[in-house]
Amino acid sequence: MSPAAPPTDLDQLFATVRVVPVVVVEDEAQALALGAALLDGGLPIAEITFRTAGARAAIAAVTRELPELVTGAGTVVNADQVDQAVDAGARFLVSPGLSADVVRRAQHHGLPIFPGVATPSDIMAALALGLDVVKFFPAAINGGVPAIKALSAPFPGLRFVPTGGVSAANATEYLSVPSVLAVGGSWMVEKSLVEAGDFAEIARRSAQAVALAASLAPAVPTVSPAPVAGDPAVAAAGM
Template identity: 60%
Template sequence: MNASATDVLGGHRIVPVVVLDDPARADALGAALVAGGLPVAEATFRTPEAAAVLRRLADNDDLVVGAGTVLTPRQVDEAIEAGARFIVSPGLSADVVRRCQEVGVPVIPGISTPSEIMRALDLGLDTVKFFPAEANGGLPTIKALAAAFPQVRFMPTGGITADSAPAYLAHPSVAAVGGSWMVAGDLLRDGRWDEVAARCAASTTLYGLGAPA
């Protein structure tokens, strides 16, 4: 039986969403994530160097690295070849999901509607990415969707901050949240690795905080 996405995340409930176009900075970024106690990364396929960045991050045995913004089965293969241990997509592509299932890698497709959740269930999935979270109504929408689909777990991503994350994480249907506040573009560009590590460490304290669901 293939491992689930939540199994691969190893209990980490915040997933840093990394957009990095310089593979030479990947080693320092990986070290900062590990030092901050958040050794997880979703390296997005948004730049020409994405596969190289993912490969460098995956070379760090202390990191669990996945590929984000995966749009095609070919990108699935590229990501896995580079070392991705899970796949995240902004939308629900049956071709992408099936390719991930064929090769045995967990996939978290993006959804924003009940119909998309039903398609994900038809494909045998029970964990989905709610995206873009804030633009689609945020936590109130997740609560409404969870009431209709109690078997589904969500990873909301898009517009979530350190301030809003605790309320999401307090909801029992939220497996994890994706965010970039600890790996913000200016921090990566300026090489502020101590700040990345500090924000990661602060993020790990957000689990279980926030208003009751």
């Protein structure tokens, strides 16, 4: 088994904030304006995705100019991007899928990583790599809340960050599941708002997301007894 991920305060931040904005920006200027809007709305965290050519520079600019915003790199799909994110100052990594090479490179750098999982086999591979928090992606088309509840039964103690189809309308439903640490979403940082320069609306939606999370109890690690035969939750999960 690979070594467990290093201790970090990031889990506590996720458990408190509970909403992680998934950001797509083209350049440093957009990133800085958007980061300032998130902070104005009370959201101290952002995942800037490697979906554009300017992602690395954007992460570097935000970590340099807005150090109070805990900035991670998303859509990390290979070990080279791990190195780029580390060089840019990213505080955490998020991947759409599970790659042992990506996870091990992140662990080599001592950086928390949340790989995407969608199946029990994915989860078992993540556990073998020493992980106890995973991204459930894409959440909506992989069964949403019922799927997370079902997967929680055979994997007690594992925590999920569902992303993909999470919105202001259904975030509370996800966040009410005990095994959900936080949710990832882009409804407060929609690309159309960024392109239009409507950072006031981004700040307003961020404040709404903060208020939504504050209305719920903070997340805590989910440590449950091992599933036993006859347990209704296990039966519902088909295990």
